[in-house]
Amino acid sequence: MTAPLLSVRDLRVTFPISRAGDMPWTPPRLLHAVNGVSFDLPHGETLGIVGESGCGKSSLARGLIRMVPSSGKVLWNGDTDLLGLSPRAMLKVRAQIQMVFQDPLASLNPRMTLGQIIGEPLRTHRPDFSAKNRRQAVAAMMERVGLLPQMINRYPHEFSGGQCQRIGIARALVIKPRLLICDEPVSALDVSIQAQVIDLLKDLQREMGLTMIFIAHDLSVVKTISDRVMVLYLGRMMEMAPKHALYADPQHPYTQALLSAVPIPDPVAERAKRVIPVEGDLPSPLAPPSGCVFRTRCPRAAPACAKEIPQAGDEAHRVACLFPGPVRAAERA
Amino acid sequence: MVATAEQTAEQAAPAAGRSLWADARRRFFRNRAALLGFVILVFVTAFALFGGALAQWSGEELDYAVMGQVAELGGPSLATGHYFGTDDLGRDLYARTVQGTQISLAVGVIGALIACVVGTLYGATAGYFGGRTDSVMMRLVDIFMAVPYMFILILLLVMYGRSITILFIGVGLISWMEMARIVRGQTLSLKGREFVEAARATGVSAPVIIARHIVPNLLGVIAVYATLLVPLMILTESFISFLGLGVQEPMTSLGALISEGAGTIAYGTTWQLGFPLLFFCLTLFGFFFVGDGLRDALDPKDR
Structure with missing residues (x-):
């Protein structure tokens, strides 16, 4: 088996946050936008990344291509670590990795x-x-x-x-390019236009043999285009699986809650649908909860969740949860 | 293939786009005050460049016929060829006003040009790189700004003698700082825009991004500020000349002429003050109107 196009190990993106009024020698607080994410992206595949606002989707993409300072390992083609390259060598790789941005008009220079x-x-x-x-x-x-x-x-x-x-x-x-990173490319578009753009991306991918990373917060959009889907929460990977496995049989309570909130374009089914509530607000990424970052809002949280950071395995369906499994009856509202 | 109906209706030849500049030009010329300012400026510039051709006297020869009786004989008259009268010494005021306008315009325009080039490069660099570079560069500007520049300018003129070069240097030295601040602020907001990020992701180098993406998007602000800076430069020069430290005789500027005119007003030679003052005011009005018009034309959202 050939090496994956992109092999990411323990990627971290950390921003120093200094508050107004801090003295120059005060150590800045650290915001862990992406906290130890690992995955492989084989040639020609599309990886969908979903998660709510501020969960580190964009930071992850920007960290990969060094638009923001990042650490960890990003193996390109199995042999080149992008994070260790000189700027000159990185320039060569940049020709093979391109990005599509969220705001269509703002990403184009109005004077050109x-x-x-x-x-x-x-x-x-x-x-x-x-x-x-x-x-x-x-x-x-x-x-x-x-x-x-x-x-x-x-x-x-x-x-x-x-x-x-x-x-x-x-x-x-x-x-x-060989890798196309799409950072919420359709979030700013009308639904009918979204479909056109996604079809276009799929056609182009087939034609040019592109590998893609597709970031979105819309689960149905991600479902249409991805081969595999990764769910991020507070800078950590919660679950990652081939899309059919993830949508049909989610194992992580966060994924289950997300999926239950997707609107169904059928009023009868929509009314009958049971949403799994997620209590409270997103914790501050400056002070994430200990152990599992989702435990503060998780219906399955147990004392063990505060102590141990759940790790995802290497299997096809990766879940970072101490108590994975299908939705339990008690969790439905 | 998805092409909208309006696209397919287009001809096959590459259609020319309507750039933001073309839009701004249209808005500018629809603005009456701006148009008036523009016409005034064209007139004043034509006067400075070609007015000398109409003069019957040079600005340096003395008309012995009126010498000593300037108040009685030296008034504006077509018959004597002194359209604007003569000055105190019997020199033709028309020729001298032409020359004064030339010098004043030159000081204003060159001062503003220095401000544009230096200020833009400095401000855009500081803003784009940000962080410590930005802090050091902008604190430097703050320090320079705290220096009383008029005092320094006068000191320079006294030390190195009154010369037009020193005046240009002095005016240029002080004019770029405000511009650098404005440009830096604009750059800070521009560099967060996605098209700059797109260029960075592609691997475009920092100097090229500044030149290709940042500066063209700043040109509107720069153009507006530059047109408002020109009259300030002219005022500075006039003030220096009014103090008697500006350009050296026999050269003159509007400020120097106004100073002379003001000095002799008591003898009833009002034209010696009136004509230079008229051109001085016309120039300032013209620049201010054009500057305002440019601002409205380039930033239609801000109205």
């Missing part, structure tokens, strides 16, 4: 034309391309994502949100 925006990665990584070659590549890519090539001299503000996201995708794919 489409041609300049989509051509920027080529300009950075392919100095051998002449301006003419670059223009051709950009036009071809625009056509591929469903934009008319004659729009090449237009500016981003002349496009709709869905079109802007297509521009963002074209920019990410124009240098033919």
Whole structure:
């Protein structure tokens, strides 16, 4: 078996937080945005990452490509540790990892034309391309994502949100990367447009043999596109499984609660549905609970949960819980 | 393939986009006050550049016919060729006003240019890199700003003699700091935007990001501030000249002319004050109106 494209071990992203009024020598408090996450991402697969706001989804993605300082191991192709590379060597890898962002319009420079925006990665990584070659590549890519090539001299503000996201995708794919990181690419779009963009991403993935990391907080969106799904909570992985296993048979109480909250587009079924309540608020990531971080809101919490940090195993369906298992009758509201 | 109906209706030739600049230009020219300011500025600039061609006297020769009787004979008149009259010594005030406008405009524009280039680069660098670099660079600006610049400028002029070069240097030295602060603030908000992050993720280097993504998005703010800075520079120069420390005779500036005119007002030679003052005010009004218009045109949301 070949090595996975991306092999992440114990990834940590930590931000020092200094409060106003602190003296320069006061040690800053540490916010653990991502706290020891490990996973493998085989070639051509899509990994969906879900979790509520502030659980570290975006920090995880940014930590992988060193947009924020991170520690741990990120093995690229099984042999290159991205976190130990020199900036120059990292630049070479950056050509193979591209990102699509959440806000379609904000991720495009308003003063640049489409041609300049989509051509920027080529300009950075392919100095051998002449301006003419670059223009051709950009036009071809625009056509591929469903934009008319004659729009090449237009500016981003002349496009709709869905079109802007297509521009963002074209920019990410124009240098033919191997890994595409999508950070909530459809959260800012209408539902009908979401479907179009997701279909486009799936088509492109098949065509270009892309490996993808797809971040979202919408479980149904993640279900459509992912092969495997990871559930994050407060910077830690709760559960990770092939999508059918995760959606049909969730083992972690947090995943079960999340899934029970997904709206069903059928009023009768929606009314009959039982939501598993999650009490209280998200604890501050500056002072996460000891042991299992979910225990403060978990229906199954026991004294043991405060002492031991549950570890996920190496099996296909990984659960970080001391008491995994299907939903119990008493947990339904 | 998904192409919307409006897209398919387009012609096959690459359509020209309407840039934000084109939008701003349209808004600017629809603004009456801004247009008036613009016309005034064009007029004043044309006067400074080409007004000399109409002059019948040079600014340096003395008209012996009116010397000694300036108050009676030196008034504005088409017959003598002194359209704006003569100054105290019998020199043609029209020619001197042309020259004064030239110098004042030059001081203002060059001062603002220095401010733009130095201030933008300094501010954008500090803002983009942030952290300690930012702290050190901006504290330095704070320290410089605490220095009473008028005092330093006067000291420089006294030490190195009154010369136009020193004036340019002095004005340039003080003008960039406010600009650096404004640009830094704007950069701080820009660098958090996703398109900057996108460029960083792709691996674009920091200087290129500043030049390609940050500065073009700052140009609106810079343009507005620069047009408002020009009249401030002109005022500074005029103040220095009014004190008698500005440009050296026989060169002159509007400030120096106003100073002379104010000195002789008691003898009834009102034109010696009136004409330089008229051009001085026109220039300032023009720049302020244009600056306001630019701000409205470039930042339509802020109205």
